[in-house]
Amino acid sequence: MDNLLAARVQMGFTLGFHMLFAAFGVGFPLLMLVAEGIALRGGPAHYLTLAKTWGKANALLFAVGAVSGTALAFELGLLWPNFMLFAGSTIGAGFATEAFAFFLEAIFVGLYLYGWNRLSPLGHWLTGIPIVIGGAASAALVVSVDAWMQHPVGASTLLHAPARAAPLAMLFLNPHWPVMALHATIACYAATGFTLATVYAFGMLRGRRDEVHQAGLKIAMVLATGAAILMPLTGDMSGKAVAAFQPTKLAAMESQFRTQTAAPLRIGGLPDPKARKVNYALEIPGGLSWLAYGRSSAKVIGLDQVATADWPDIPVTHVSFQLMVGAGTLMVLLALYYWWAVRARGRGLTMAPLRALTAGGPLAFVALETGWVVTEVGRQPWIVYGVQRTADAVTPVHDLLGYLIGYALLYLLLGTTVLWLLRRVERGAPALEEAA
Amino acid sequence: MTPGVPWPDIAWLLAVAAMTAYLLLGGADFGGGVWDLFAWGQDATLQRRAIAQAMGPVWEANHVWLIFLLILLFTGFPIAFHQLVIGLYVPLNLILLGIILRGAAFVFRAHGRRGVGQQSLWGRIFGSASSLTVVLLGAALAAVSAGAPLTAAWRSWLSPFAILTGLFALAAAAYLAATYLTLEASGSLRATFRRRALLAGQAAGFAAILDLGLMSFEAPRLFLRLVAPDVLGLVLLVGLLGVGSYVSLRARHDGLGRFLAAAALSVMLWSWAAAQWPYIIYPGFTVIRSAAPDLALRQVLTLVPFGLLLLVPSLWLLLHVFKGRLPLEGEGGRRPKPAR
Ligand code: HDD
Ligand code: HEM
Ligand code: HEM
Numbered sequence: 001m002d003n004l005l006a007a008r009v010q011m012g013f014t015l016g017f018h019m020l021f022a023a024f025g026v027g028f029p030l031l032m033l034v035a036e037g038i039a040l041r042g043g044p045a046h047y048l049t050l051a052k053t054w055g056k057a058n059a060l061l062f063a064v065g066a067v068s069g070t071a072l073a074f075e076l077g078l079l080w081p082n083f084m085l086f087a088g089s090t091i092g093a094g095f096a097t098e099a100f101a102f103f104l105e106a107i108f109v110g111l112y113l114y115g116w117n118r119l120s121p122l123g124h125w126l127t128g129i130p131i132v133i134g135g136a137a138s139a140a141l142v143v144s145v146d147a148w149m150q151h152p153v154g155a156s157t158l159l160h161a162p163a164r165a166a167p168l169a170m171l172f173l174n175p176h177w178p179v180m181a182l183h184a185t186i187a188c189y190a191a192t193g194f195t196l197a198t199v200y201a202f203g204m205l206r207g208r209r210d211e212v213h214q215a216g217l218k219i220a221m222v223l224a225t226g227a228a229i230l231m232p233l234t235g236d237m238s239g240k241a242v243a244a245f246q247p248t249k250l251a252a253m254e255s256q257f258r259t260q261t262a263a264p265l266r267i268g269g270l271p272d273p274k275a276r277k278v279n280y281a282l283e284i285p286g287g288l289s290w291l292a293y294g295r296s297s298a299k300v301i302g303l304d305q306v307a308t309a310d311w312p313d314i315p316v317t318h319v320s321f322q323l324m325v326g327a328g329t330l331m332v333l334l335a336l337y338y339w340w341a342v343r344a345r346g347r348g349l350t351m352a353p354l355r356a357l358t359a360g361g362p363l364a365f366v367a368l369e370t371g372w373v374v375t376e377v378g379r380q381p382w383i384v385y386g387v388q389r390t391a392d393a394v395t396p397v398h399d400l401l402g403y404l405i406g407y408a409l410l411y412l413l414l415g416t417t418v419l420w421l422l423r424r425v426e427r428g429a430p431a432l433e434e435a436a
Numbered sequence: 437m438t439p440g441v442p443w444p445d446i447a448w449l450l451a452v453a454a455m456t457a458y459l460l461l462g463g464a465d466f467g468g469g470v471w472d473l474f475a476w477g478q479d480a481t482l483q484r485r486a487i488a489q490a491m492g493p494v495w496e497a498n499h500v501w502l503i504f505l506l507i508l509l510f511t512g513f514p515i516a517f518h519q520l521v522i523g524l525y526v527p528l529n530l531i532l533l534g535i536i537l538r539g540a541a542f543v544f545r546a547h548g549r550r551g552v553g554q555q556s557l558w559g560r561i562f563g564s565a566s567s568l569t570v571v572l573l574g575a576a577l578a579a580v581s582a583g584a585p586l587t588a589a590w591r592s593w594l595s596p597f598a599i600l601t602g603l604f605a606l607a608a609a610a611y612l613a614a615t616y617l618t619l620e621a622s623g624s625l626r627a628t629f630r631r632r633a634l635l636a637g638q639a640a641g642f643a644a645i646l647d648l649g650l651m652s653f654e655a656p657r658l659f660l661r662l663v664a665p666d667v668l669g670l671v672l673l674v675g676l677l678g679v680g681s682y683v684s685l686r687a688r689h690d691g692l693g694r695f696l697a698a699a700a701l702s703v704m705l706w707s708w709a710a711a712q713w714p715y716i717i718y719p720g721f722t723v724i725r726s727a728a729p730d731l732a733l734r735q736v737l738t739l740v741p742f743g744l745l746l747l748v749p750s751l752w753l754l755l756h757v758f759k760g761r762l763p764l765e766g767e768g769g770r771r772p773k774p775a776r
Contacts, residue, residue: 056547063543066496067536073506074532077521084510085518089728092511093736099507100743103500107750110493111757118757130750163729167736397525410533414540421547 004391006400007079010407012376014071016369017411021065023368025105026139026185027192028058029131031219032112036125046211050219052116053212056425059113064418066106071407079400083383083393087148090158093167094145098138105134139188140181144171150379151176151245155387179241180375183234186227187371191364193224194331197338198361199426201354217357224364225335231328231367236291242378243292246385247301248310249378252317254288255281256302263288263300268322273314276303312380320370320377327367334360443734444727447512448716450740452709454508456702458501460612463701465495467613469538469566470606471632472559479628481554486621486629487613488542488552493758495542497751502535511736516716516726523586523717527576527593534569538562567606574598574605580717581708582655597654600647607640608701615685615694620759630685633693637682644678657718661711670707674700 036051038044073095077084108130115124152158154170171177200217243250250256255271255278256263265288269281286296293300303311334356341353383390468487475483510517521528541562546552552559572593578601579592586592614633618626652659662671681696714722727733 060543060547063496063539066499067539070499070503070535070539071532073503074528077506077510077517078525078528078532081518081521084521085514088510088514088517089512089732089736092507092728092732093739095507096504096511096736096739096743099500099503100739100746103497103504103743103747104750106496106500107747107754110497110754114493115757163731165729165732167732395522395525397522403529406533410536414536417540417544421544424547 003398003400004394006404007394008390010400010404011075011079012373013411014068014075014407015376016372017415018065018068018072019368019372020365021061021068022139023188023191023365024058024061024195025065026135026188027223028054028061029128029135030189031192031196031223032058033125033128033132034219035215036128040121040125044211044215046215049212050216053425055113057422059109060418060421060425062106062109064414066102068411068414069102079395080383080393081395083388086158086388086393087384089162090154090165090167090170091145091148094141094148094171097144098141101134101137101141104130105138108134135188136185139185143181143184144174144177146375147171147174147177147180149384150180150375151241152384152387155384159387176241176245179234179237183231183238184371186230186234187364187368189223190227190231190331191368193220193222193227194361194364196220197224197357201357201361203426204349205351205354205358221335221338224331225339228328228331228335228364232332235325235328239291240293243300246379248303248306249312249317249374250292251301251303251306252312252314252378253321253374254300255314255318256288256300258304259299259302261289261299262286262297263302265291268326269318271314271318273311278318310381312378317374317378320373323370324367324374327363327370330360331363331367334363441730441734443730443737444512444723446737447508447727447733448723450737451505451508451512452706454501454505456705458498458505459701459705460698461494461498462501463570463609464613464616465491465498466538466566466570467609467611467636468617469542469563470570470610471613471617471629473563473567475555477628479625482625483628484555484559485552486617486625488546490617490620491542492546494754495539497754499535499539512728512733513716513721513723513726514728516721519586519717519721520580524576524579524593527572527579531569531572531576534565534572537565538569541565570606570609571599571602574602577601577605577708578655581658581712583657583718586717595654597647597650600643600650604640604643604647607636607643611636611640612697612701615681615690615697618685619690619694626690630688630690633685634682637678637685637697641678641682658708658711662707664711667707667710670703670710674704674707677703 032051032054035047035054039047039051108127111119111127112124112131115127119127148171151174152170153174154165158165158170197217197220200213200220203213204217239250242253254263254266255269257273257276262285264283264285266278266281266283269278271278289298289300290296292298303314337356338353341349379385381389381391383393468491472484472487475481475487477483509520538561541558545556545558545562548556548558575593575598578595578598579586582592582595582597584592584595592598611633614629614636617629618633621629648659648662651662661667677696677700681693681700684690684696685693712718714724716723716726
């Protein structure tokens with residue numbers, strides 16, 4: 001494996017790993033705040049149980065989120081020194097604002113998790129609010145960096161007259177940023193909601209239909225449903241932004257090999273880049289032109305406008321995009337089905353919706369991860385779209401493969417340990433304050 | 437743009453300030469790991485619990501100073517940062533490995549079957565990763581000051597001077613942690629941690645003197661700058677503060693001891709910064725010549741006061757709630773006291 005590939009694989013899986021935990025870091029606090037709030041206003045005591053259990057799980061997830069985030073901060077430099085040399089002074093403003101947000105989050109997480117006995121009930125609940133805000137803000141702010149890598153406004157100033165490059169405008173007046181920030185942040189809520197719904201639905205399937213499970217499932221599904229409905233709407237905005245700013249990525253997502261008016265929307269399918277065609281896809285005539293530009297006759301730029309050497313990996317980008325959109329659609333259906341079943345059956349949910357939720361909950365993480373793969377792989381071969389190539393950004397240090405293997409093993413260990421410990425939390429094992 | 441505002445210098449001052457915060461807060465957490473690993477005696481279990489309780493609510497916040505430092509370096513000094521991440525590729529990866537392992541292990545252990553107290557696998561990982569990471573951090577700092585080319589693979593950060601500096605950092609972190617713990621614990625633990633602190637203090641003093649000796653051979657520029665008239669005052673102050681903190685601790689003035697220990701280490705870092713000036717990496721990478729353009733620096737630096745406006749009251753609240761006069765639970769608190 002060459003150095004570039006090793007670095008890309010390492011960056012990809014460490015980011016993907018961080019994303020799992022970061023998503024919970026954004027979504028979990030909101031659920032805790034709601035559950036504790038219900039208990040605070042005189043609701044049943046099991047809402048407090050929920051908040052405490054979630055707090056323990058969140059402590060674990062937050063810590064792994066923090067160390068895996070630290071890994072990313074190092075890796076940006078270690079793996080892509082030339083990218084940081086070129087762009088460090090620009091993207092630093094994004095990371096600096098993010099750092100303030102998660103610093104705030106880290107402080108209040110400490111207060112929240114360890115403060116049950118040291119703060120008044122209301123005071124304790126209030127410490128949850130900065131966590132919710134800090135989580136959402138760190139997601140939205142860090143995305144400003146990625147949005148700039150996708151659509152680097154001001155990059156030519158940075159190249160030719162660096163003294164006049166103004167980072168704040170480049171990052172935060174970038175029209176791609178709000179679109180991405182919205183879609184990516186809401187995705188974190190969707191992922192948290194659906195995952196928790198899976199946990200509780202699975203428990204209920206196994207006969208644990210106590211109040212904690214009932215309440216947990218319900219709160220989780222409220223969040224999951226709200227987020228799921230917003231995903232296709234914000235996703236459509238993302239799609240239009242990609243069409244405007246990264247035509248090559250759009251072509252790769254849709255496997256649009258030819259430049260064409262009235263381009264069809266392809267659903268599913270497996271692209272064959274050599275033959276420049278897509279097998280087994282369902283085509284909706286004019287669909288892509290309509291989705292991307294609002295007119296079914298609009299012209300869509302195809303991959304034929306770009307040298308083959310400059311194509312991103314077409315099958316990976318296309319299939320990941322199909323997976324995200326497919327998962328997103330199923331998530332909406334699943335949520336509707338759940339509320340329909342609740343209306344029909346009340347609390348005694350039948351097995352069918354519980355089974356559907358158990359099986360379908362993980363879809364949200366599938367969508368979250370594949371969405372990032374679309375974004376990042378679809379940007380290739382550029383690290384900064386149209387400005388700096390990933391191959392030119394990689395470190396000159398040799399033998400990256402060894403490090404890659406080391407980190408892969410380390411993350412495997414961390415991942416399995418977290419899963420194992422989370423099961424203990426779910427079964428009510430004492431931890432933290434009690435154990436310490 | 438306002439001419440004459442020395443933005444690179446301000447950025448570097450902030451970087452040194454972030455290093456100081458990380459040293460005083462994160463450094464103590466590393467030292468806590470050291471004492472966790474080497475907890476001995478009948479109350480070893482209680483020692484570990486006291487350490488875990490002192491660190492639990494604050495370690496993630498303490499850790500963010502390192503992230504700030506990284507961000508400041510690549511934002512403010514992309515040229516020096518570029519050299520650092522290439523030249524110190526191996527130690528920085530090892531430091532990262534240590535940081536990942538110790539953070540994860542600290543939390544895993546608290547959730548694990550044995551909990552905190554008796555030694556466990558994750559507990560050992562927490563302790564040893566903490567210890568090794570401090571040594572490497574010290575060695576990396578020595579490497580950027582010594583003048584051997586960073587890219588000369590092993591030579592820069594595995595030189596005797598670098599390793600001794602690392603060991604000094606280990607002793608200093610252990611000293612700092614033990615002085616903090618002396619103040620935070622109560623009952624018999626207080627005396628235990630005081631004894632640990634005195635031990636680490638002796639080790640740190642010894643290592644510091646040896647290190648200065650080695651420095652005169654291996655990092656002659658740094659040494660000459662440290663003993664130059666404009667910096668020597670700071671160095672002497674470090675000695676004074678260090679001895680003062682040791683003496684106060686022996687006399688059981690724990691609060692004064694902690695204050696002086698923190699002051700000694702801060703001034704030590706500042707004397708390094710003063711001696712290292714104008715270099716970030718000696719030779720070749722000065723603050724001015726590694727800096728980002730003024731406009732970029734100004735924009736990022738003007739964010740800082742706004743951020744601090746949010747953070748300072750929050751940090752105060754965190755420390756007020758957990759580090760106030762309330763004793764740690766477990767000793768003196770609700771739990772039965774250990775036999776003396
Ligand atoms: C719960 C997760 C989730 C769900 C259900 C969806 N997405 Fe998504 N999508 C993401 C999670 C995500 C993401 C992982 O968060 C990405 C990566 C970058 C970003 O901004 O969000 C993303 C990126 C992303 C992009 C690329 C943006 C870019 O490259 O800049 C497009 C075009 C879409 N999405 C479109 C959609 C559509 C049309 C959906 C319809 C159902 C959809 N997404 C559902
Ligand atoms: C958090 C969710 C994210 C995931 C899952 C993710 C995933 C990936 C993947 C899979 C790659 C490898 C792409 C390839 O080599 O073909 C990659 C590369 C990269 N991503 Fe992301 N990314 C995420 C967010 C970000 C953000 C927010 C940034 C901005 C700081 C970023 C910066 C990079 C960089 C610098 C590379 C390496 C260069 C490259 O291959 O393009 N990523 N990421
Ligand atoms: C869209 C992508 C990302 C999101 C939504 C995100 C979100 C978060 C959140 C919520 C946290 C707090 C810890 C937690 O709750 O788990 C966190 C921690 C962190 N993230 Fe990310 N992150 C993303 C990508 C990145 C990238 C690309 C980097 C760096 C290059 C990064 C660096 C960090 C760091 C350094 C921390 C540690 C903070 C601490 O020490 O407490 N993140 N991230």
